[in-house]
Amino acid sequence: MSKRIDVNDLNVYYGDFLAVEGIDMVIEARSVTALIGPSGCGKSTFLRTLNRMHEVIPKAYVTGKAVMDGQDLYGPGVDPVEVRRQVGMVFQRPNPFPTMSIADNVLAGVRLNNRRISKSDAADLVERSLTGANLWNEVKDRLNLPGSSLSGGQQQRLCIARAIAVEPQVLLMDEPCSALDPISTLAIEELISELKNDYTIVIVTHNMQQAARVSDRTGFFNIAGTGKPGHLIEMDDTTTMFSTPSEKSTEDYISGRFG
Amino acid sequence: MTVTTPPVPVRTTRKLPKWAPVAVLAVSLLLALGIQFLGDGPTIAGVFFIGAILFAILMTVTSRVVEGERWAKDRLATTLVTFAFIIALIPLVSLLWIVVGDGLTRFSWDFLTTDMTGIFGQMVEGGAFHAIIGTVYVTGIASIIAIPLGIFTAIYLVEYGRGPLSRGITVLVDVMTGIPSIVAGLFAFTLFLVIFGPAYKAAVIGGVALAVLMTPVVVRSVEEMLRLVPNELREASYALGVPKWLTIVKVVLRTAIAGITTGVMIAIARVIGETAPLLLTVGIATGVNWDAFDGRIATLPVFVYRQYAQGGASADRAWAGALTLILIVMLLNLIARLVSRYFSPKGVR
Ligand SMILES: Nc1ncnc2c1ncn2[C@@H]1O[C@H](COP(=O)(O)OP(=O)(O)O)[C@@H](O)[C@H]1O
Ligand SMILES: [Mg+2]
Numbered sequence: 001m002s003k004r005i006d007v008n009d010l011n012v013y014y015g016d017f018l019a020v021e022g023i024d025m026v027i028e029a030r031s032v033t034a035l036i037g038p039s040g041c042g043k044s045t046f047l048r049t050l051n052r053m054h055e056v057i058p059k060a061y062v063t064g065k066a067v068m069d070g071q072d073l074y075g076p077g078v079d080p081v082e083v084r085r086q087v088g089m090v091f092q093r094p095n096p097f098p099t100m101s102i103a104d105n106v107l108a109g110v111r112l113n114n115r116r117i118s119k120s121d122a123a124d125l126v127e128r129s130l131t132g133a134n135l136w137n138e139v140k141d142r143l144n145l146p147g148s149s150l151s152g153g154q155q156q157r158l159c160i161a162r163a164i165a166v167e168p169q170v171l172l173m174d175e176p177c178s179a180l181d182p183i184s185t186l187a188i189e190e191l192i193s194e195l196k197n198d199y200t201i202v203i204v205t206h207n208m209q210q211a212a213r214v215s216d217r218t219g220f221f222n223i224a225g226t227g228k229p230g231h232l233i234e235m236d237d238t239t240t241m242f243s244t245p246s247e248k249s250t251e252d253y254i255s256g257r258f259g
Numbered sequence: 260m261t262v263t264t265p266p267v268p269v270r271t272t273r274k275l276p277k278w279a280p281v282a283v284l285a286v287s288l289l290l291a292l293g294i295q296f297l298g299d300g301p302t303i304a305g306v307f308f309i310g311a312i313l314f315a316i317l318m319t320v321t322s323r324v325v326e327g328e329r330w331a332k333d334r335l336a337t338t339l340v341t342f343a344f345i346i347a348l349i350p351l352v353s354l355l356w357i358v359v360g361d362g363l364t365r366f367s368w369d370f371l372t373t374d375m376t377g378i379f380g381q382m383v384e385g386g387a388f389h390a391i392i393g394t395v396y397v398t399g400i401a402s403i404i405a406i407p408l409g410i411f412t413a414i415y416l417v418e419y420g421r422g423p424l425s426r427g428i429t430v431l432v433d434v435m436t437g438i439p440s441i442v443a444g445l446f447a448f449t450l451f452l453v454i455f456g457p458a459y460k461a462a463v464i465g466g467v468a469l470a471v472l473m474t475p476v477v478v479r480s481v482e483e484m485l486r487l488v489p490n491e492l493r494e495a496s497y498a499l500g501v502p503k504w505l506t507i508v509k510v511v512l513r514t515a516i517a518g519i520t521t522g523v524m525i526a527i528a529r530v531i532g533e534t535a536p537l538l539l540t541v542g543i544a545t546g547v548n549w550d551a552f553d554g555r556i557a558t559l560p561v562f563v564y565r566q567y568a569q570g571g572a573s574a575d576r577a578w579a580g581a582l583t584l585i586l587i588v589m590l591l592n593l594i595a596r597l598v599s600r601y602f603s604p605k606g607v608r
Contacts, residue, residue, distance in 0.1 A: 056497055058421060085500030095491040098604035099513050109499040112509050146604065159495070166499055 002200040003069045003086075003169040004029040005050065010064035011229075012045050012054060019045045021229035023064070025219060027170075032192060032201045034211035034238065037221030038253070042230030043204045046221070047172050050202065051087035052080040068169070085109075088168035092175040094155035096147030096162070103143040105158055106130060109166035125165055133161035134191050153184020160191065164199070171195065173203040177210065189214050208254055212242050220250045274326045283321060287313035311342055355585075362582025365575040371583065375545040375557075381572045387580045389547040390562035393462065394587070396551045397541065397558055398531050400466025401473050406523055408470075409477025416478070417485040418507055435475040443471040444536025451540075462551040465541040465558065469530040476529055480522025484515040517599035524595035528588045534560035559584045 010023040020042035027033050027050075035043045045054065052073065054060045066073045073083050096105045106126045110117050117125070126143065130136040135157040139150070147158055156176060163171060173192075177185040192214045195201060205211050211218055219235035234247045245251045291310035295301035315338045323331035370386035378385035412432070416425055447468035451459055488511050496506040512519070542555040543565050559580055567577035 051498065053494065053498060056494060081500050081502045083500075084498055089494075089498035091491065091494065091498075093491065095489070095495045097492060097495065097510065097514075099602075108496070109501070112496055112499065112501040112505055114505065148604065162495075162499065 002029045002198060004200065005073075005170065006065075006067045007050075008065040008067070010046070010049065010062060010066060012042065012049055012062050013060065014045075014057065015059040018229040021231055023232050025232060025235060027200060027202055028217065029200050030196060030198075031216040032196045032203060032214050034215035034218045035202065035204045035221060036206070036208065036211050036218060036253070037230070037233075038223065039206075040226070040230075041221040041223040043221050044174050045230070047174055047202060047204055048089075050170070050172055051084045051089055053084070053089060055080055085166055086168050087170040087172060088163035088166060090156070090159050090163055090171065090173045090176050093179050094152055094159050096150075096155050096158050098146065098148050100147060101144045102139050102147050102150070102158060105147040106161050106165050108162055129161040129165040130158075132164050132195070133157045134187060134194075135161055151184070153180045153187060156180060156184065156188060157191065160188070160195075164195070168199070170200040170202065173201065175204050175206060178206065185210070208242075208256075212238060218242070220245075220247070220253060222249055222253070274330075275322060279321070280318060283318050284310070284314050287311075287317055314338065315342070358578065358581050358585060361575070361578035363579075365579040366582050370576075370579050374547050378545070383572050383575075385576065387557075387559060387562055387576070387583055389544060390557040390559045390580065391583065391587075392547050392549070393541070393544075393556040393558040394531065394560075394584075396462040396556060397465040397469060397537065398527060400463055400551065401469035401530055402523075402527060404466065404470035405473035405477050405526065409474050409523075409526070410481050410519070412474075412478045413481035413485055414507060414512075416482055418503070418511070432475045432478045435471070436479065438472065438475075440468075440472055440533050441535040441539070444468045444539040446471060447536065448540050460540075460542060460555045461553055462541055462548070462556045465537045465556070466551075468536040468540050469533060472533065472536070473526050473530045476526040477523060480525060481515075481519050484518035484522060485511060487518065488514045513602075514604070517603040520595050520598045520602070524591050527591055531588060531591075532560050532584060534564055537561050538564065559587075 005025075005027040007023050007025040007027070010020070011018060012020040023046060035047065037043055048054045049062050050066060050073070054062065062074060064074075068086070072078065073087075097108060100108065103122075103126045104111065106129045107117070107122055110122070110125070127136060127140075130139060135154060138154060139145075139158075142149075147155065150158060156179075160171075160176075177188050180188065189210060192201060192203065196216075203211075203215065215238045217235065218238045218241040220233045220241065221230050222233045223230045234241070234245060234250055236245070241250065242254060245254065288306060288310040290313055291306045291308075292301050294309060295305050315335065318338055319331050319335045322334040326334075365383070369384075371391065372388050373384065373386035374389035375385045412428065416428060419425075420428065447464050450467065451461075451464045492510050492514060493506055496510045497503070501509075537558050538561050541558060541561070543561050544555045544557045548554050548556040563577045563580040563584070566573040566580060
């Protein structure tokens with residue numbers, strides 16, 4: 001239950017502004033791909049094109065191709081809603097639905113889509129997803145409390161449980177730990193290592209150690225200057241990237257000499 | 260190891276005793292009374308007005324002398340804010356006082372359940388049942404038209420609207436908010452005149468007139484509520500593969516429902532007391548008219564207006580009618596509060 005994505009010469013525009021240019025990238029199945037780079041170089045922008053979330057922003061569009069197991073994500077007749085069911089997303093700030101309980105938040109993908117589900121199936125799904133997100137033991141006695149009653153780290157894991165409850169192929173995470181304390185961060189990193197057995201994971205992070213710890217492959221984005229488009233400078237196995245990168249700018253960035 | 264002493268708190272307690280403001284107030288009022296005796300003799304309003312000014316001065320000066328400058332400023336600010344609050348409360352309380360006082364003369368179960376058929380001259384019987392029904396009809400029709408229209412317009416503006424069309428609608432809504440109610444009445448009157456001819460009178464015409472007044476209020480308040488829903492929730496929903504329309508219905512509207520209910524109730528309260536357009540479009544009747552699509556119908560505001568104009572025993576009915584109207588508005592408010600309490604997000608940190 002995971003798929004590989006081939007990105008080919010992808011450009012992302014916000015209206016007239018070219019934000020990301022000429023991305024060629026292979027995202028391997030059942031692995032963690034980390035995207036690093038200075039702020040504003042288009043990591044979030046690129047990540048959001050992988051499940052067509054960029055279309056939510058008025059005037060944003062892409063050119064190029066992103067092919068998931070033979071199917072072009074932007075192809076004619078491809079429904080963005082269908083793409084998002086296969087490519088889930090976790091955001092920078094935890095965003096559980098404030099009107100829903102913990103259990104209902106996990107079931108949101110089912111309930112919001114008006115799909116019928118029996119009581120026992122629902123209970124199973126809640127337990128399975130929360131266990132998958134390492135949250136079950138902490139919340140199993142208070143499933144009916146509102147999701148917003150949890151701590152920030154728990155809320156983020158709740159959001160991960162909500163994302164994996166719809167059983168996507170790919171999970172995109174945009175700086176999922178940047179709003180969390182070190183202990184919650186560790187919990188999420190452990191979770192990511194477990195999730196990669198079942199999912200293809202792409203994670204954006206500003207934390208080098210995190211990229212080194214959790215990812216199998218790392219891509220470095222950079223930008224020549226404000227107003228210029230972001231580029232993928234290089235991409236390789238994480239160990240190679242962190243020991244012997246082929247580009248000077250990658251080495252500078254990773255060793256903290258700029259950015 | 261040195262033991263650090265806790266820092267000395269900057270704030271010291273007020274030096275003036277708790278009863279000091281009360282004493283100063285008493286002195287101020289007595290002084291004001293005395294000053295008035297020097298003039299044309301005291302009036303209640305005069306005593307309170309001059310007393311208030313004296314209090315503000317005396318309190319500040321006393322505090323300046325005893326407590327110091329910063330406390331004096333605090334006392335002055337507290338005094339001014341309290342006075343502003345009391346002044347704002349005066350019209351509200353006196354209005355309620357008068358309406359309840361005068362309204363209770365005739366207000367009774369009988370008043371709520373009888374109409375004006377066969378009542379004339381100085382008879383004290385009769386009631387507003389027909390007018391209550393009429394108000395429910397007319398406001399109900401207005402709500403049936405204005406609430407969905409307003410909510411859908413707001414959804415369009417917030418979730419779909421881009422470019423000139425949405426800007427145009429926003430301007431139109433703003434302009435409509437300022438339409439005088441009599442103009443709305445004339446509009447509805449002429450509209451039905453053109454379609455059904457001059458003889459046609461019905462509750463539905465009044466409903467349309469009120470809907471014209473109500474729609475912009477609904478649009479505005481719902482729009483505001485929808486804009487308050489964080490974009491993150493919409494994105495969270497899209498990312499789960501939920502289509503846009505379901506996201507709007509089940510996330511956006513659901514999150515904003517408490518505020519929307521309040522806004523809608525305010526819009527209803529805004530039009531339920533409208534008199535001019537109803538005078539023009541539905542007129543008045545003495546008995547209950549159960550047919551919203553045929554014939555004149557009495558409404559509470561017009562009932563109050565007519566009864567008050569007749570004077571004598573009828574004026575008491577006008578006050579009772581006014582009280583009924585206020586009670587209905589309060590009831591609506593109560594319902595709105597219950598609904599929004601029921602729907603509002605629970606357990607927010
Ligand atoms: N909604 C938007 N509309 C217009 N420009 C945007 C929008 N979001 C991001 N951008 C621009 O795209 C560029 C890349 O931003 P982003 O993808 O957020 O960078 P990163 O996530 O790497 O920090 C920036 O120049 C930013 O100003
Ligand atoms: Mg970003």
